[in-house]
Amino acid sequence: MGLLHGQRRAHSALPRPAGRRHPAAGWAGGVALVLPTRRVELSCSIFPGVIHPRGDQWLKDFAPEPVPTWTYAGDGWVLRKRLALLAGEHALVVAYELVEASEPLCLELRPFFAGRDYHHLMQANDQVAPAADWTEDALVYQPYRGQPTLHLLAPGACWEADPDWYYNFQYPREEERGLDHSEDLFTPGYLRLQLIPGATVGVVAA
Secondary structure (H helix, E strand, C coil), rough: CCCCCCCCCCCCCCCCCCCEEECCCCCCEEEEECCCCCCEEEEEEECCCCCEEEEHEEEEEEEEECCCCEEEEEEEEEEEEEECCCCCCCEEEEEEEEEECCCCEEEEECCCEEEEEECCCCCCCCCCCCEEEEEEEEEEEECCCCCCCCEECCCCEEEEEEEEEEEEEEEEEHCCCCCCCEEEEEEEEEEEEEEECCCCEEEEEC
16 A cells, blocks of 8 residues: 555556446556656556566655555655545545645656456457546546546646557466456556645545
8 A cells, every 4th residue: 555556456546336347547557756857756566577667766654544645755855645535425535745845846647547347457459548538627538438437637737648558567466366467558648737845736536
């Protein structure tokens, strides 16, 4: 939980209720802080023989309560992420606070989608919807016809279309159980949010 990279096929930042397919898988698969002179990848994913990127190198603290909180830090910057489920709603709130920095920075969030139930794994295909709809701080995306639609509310963000498949995500716990453990995930693009030192921005997924 401290790194939030999936090690089982059922791991997802926003799993759907039992019996329904869940389009959101590996929401934390693409998180990057853009500094004036470099790009810092904050997430972790497992691929054959390698963990990439290595966001764990920037992770300085993790606290599970009162809500899961990750603190990342580097030379001249500190970023804190908090995650919470909305009571009574099938919705997730992720808040990012730029605790310390000398100037505003940019945060990039790239959602990944599987569009399957818990008992199967997805492989790259040409049936996936290549584009998401972005209007007035809100993203709407239905990866496959007949599946639930994901809504992302990100006030002040902008959306960059960049559709692509990412191949061979590995689930070590599934491999230990003798099950299929390699999956391809699709991303239609990424969000860009400006972070102001001392301020917090949030993304709601439902």
